[in-house]
Amino acid sequence: MNIGHKYDHFRNQVQPALKSKLEEFELLGYGTVLEDTLWKFLTKKKWKKPKEEMKLFEIVQDILSVDAGEYMSFVTVEAFKESEFYFVNGDDLKELLK
Template sequence: MENSHAFNQFRSKVEPALISKLEEFQLLGYDSVSEEGLWDFLTRKRWKKVKDEKRLYEIVDDILSVKVSDFISFTTIETYKNNDFNLKDGNEWKELLK
């Protein structure tokens, strides 16, 4: 995870918004999403290229407007990037596709 993101200074101030978003995810059945995972998504995807200074209310709005589908897509792609999918053997493919 990237520890030097420009918005890390606001993390404690926006924690209520993060908790609210996590509660929304839980209501939708996504219990395994953590605060750290949500923050990672925001810093690595939503705020990847921050050009202007954002105000605190804009950061909160970004947090509260995260869609479950965007978060899941990001997590899936990151999982694929971080794992080695060299399934050369046909049996490995069959096992994966069960």
């Protein structure tokens, strides 16, 4: 049962910050970044361990401080997790993960 992330109730309020970050990524050449994917990055990576008393300005600050490289690394790892790789033996996987 997935009840969502503790900070999901902030999402509508921080819409302008999310839009600004998406526009920044577009200017940097990452035009295919979706808001849902950015939010997934924030909830699964940046806010993996949510604070008890998170303020709105802290949420906005976290959004605006997302680094493009950090985001792209997350998206790449998630793509590998979701794809169906087939390895003949565990050695191939170990070689890939070196």
